[in-house]
Amino acid sequence: MRAVAIDRFGGPETLTVKTLPVPEVGPDEVLIQVGSADVAQWDPFEREGGFAEMLGIEPKVPYVLGSDGAGTVVAVGERVRRFNEGDRVYAMSLANPKGGFYAEYAAVKVDDTSLIPDNLTTEQAGAMPFDAITALRGLDDTLGLKPGESLLIFGASGGIGHLAVQLAKRMGARVFAVASGDDGVELARRLGADAVVDGHKDDIAAAAREFAPDGLDAALFTAGGEAANKALTALREGGGVAYPNGVEPEPQAPSGVTVQSYDG
Numbered sequence: 001m002r003a004v005a006i007d008r009f010g011g012p013e014t015l016t017v018k019t020l021p022v023p024e025v026g027p028d029e030v031l032i033q034v035g036s037a038d039v040a041q042w043d044p045f046e047r048e049g050g051f052a053e054m055l056g057i058e059p060k061v062p063y064v065l066g067s068d069g070a071g072t073v074v075a076v077g078e079r080v081r082r083f084n085e086g087d088r089v090y091a092m093s094l095a096n097p098k099g100g101f102y103a104e105y106a107a108v109k110v111d112d113t114s115l116i117p118d119n120l121t122t123e124q125a126g127a128m129p130f131d132a133i134t135a136l137r138g139l140d141d142t143l144g145l146k147p148g149e150s151l152l153i154f155g156a157s158g159g160i161g162h163l164a165v166q167l168a169k170r171m172g173a174r175v176f177a178v179a180s181g182d183d184g185v186e187l188a189r190r191l192g193a194d195a196v197v198d199g200h201k202d203d204i205a206a207a208a209r210e211f212a213p214d215g216l217d218a219a220l221f222t223a224g225g226e227a228a229n230k231a232l233t234a235l236r237e238g239g240g241v242a243y244p245n246g247v248e249p250e251p252q253a254p255s256g257v258t259v260q261s262y263d264g
Contacts, residue, residue: 003103005062009049018062023098023107027077030113032089035071036126037101041159042067042246051095059095066101068092070116070126080110088116092129101126128163134244134264135164135220139171142242142262143218147172150212154231155222156193157184160244160264164220165191173218176211178204178231199227208234215239224249232257 001022006014025031043065052059070090073083083089091113098107116125139145151168155161156177168175169192177193179185180200188196197207204227208216215236221228221243229252232241237256244264253259
């Protein structure tokens with residue numbers, strides 16, 4: 001198979017197209033013919049050796065990047081019952097020792113694989129897994145979002161943010177979205193946000209107080225900075241804030257508001 005791989009850690013110049021063996025599928029794995037591969041914001045960190053150092057692993061070269069993607073199942077392991085050849089699936093696997101999705105084929109654990117909903121294209125599904133999990137972990141595991149609560153999503157038109165808008169609405173929250181630019185505002189509104197402002201030109205705090213006069217219950221931040229910190233003043237005392245590790249500068253909330261970072 002053809003794959004984009006590296007023989008050493010470093011910059012973009014280390015990425016080369018190679019011909020490599022198709023990964024062998026293990027008993028609890030599926031072999032996916034890759035239709036789309038996500039190019040994630042942490043890929044440069046991985047390419048430079050960050051994950052190998054952080055996880056304490058000795059990488060095997062050639063090393064194929066690509067943490068998530070989508071495609072068609074072409075083989076299943078002997079213990080796999082949930083999937084069949086021909087199924088459209090999306091999957092994720094960080095620092096997969098058998099190689100990532102920058103390839104024509106990827107072998108992935110069945111527990112990290114899901115069927116693609118009929119209303120999603122393979123291209124859309126391939127870009128979704130890690131961003132969607134990061135959004136859901138913030139809303140559910142970290143904030144414990146409940147139906148009827150008011151939620152601020154800062155960065156609502158970005159990769160994680162636009163998925164968080166949809167997930168939060170399905171969880172029954174009232175969503176106040178801070179997006180970027182006219183197209184970002186339109187996207188957040190189309191995805192179901194109850195109120196949307198442009199973070200570059202609108203008074204976020206004033207609009208948030210109008211949306212929730214007693215203060216917002218919770219907030220998910222996918223970016224930091226001066227505008228983010230001003231938005232945090234609209235949270236009520238006892239409210240909660242979540243942000244994925246890696247957001248810089250870290251959000252600074254007023255006294256009485258709990259701020260938690262989390263791994264996506």
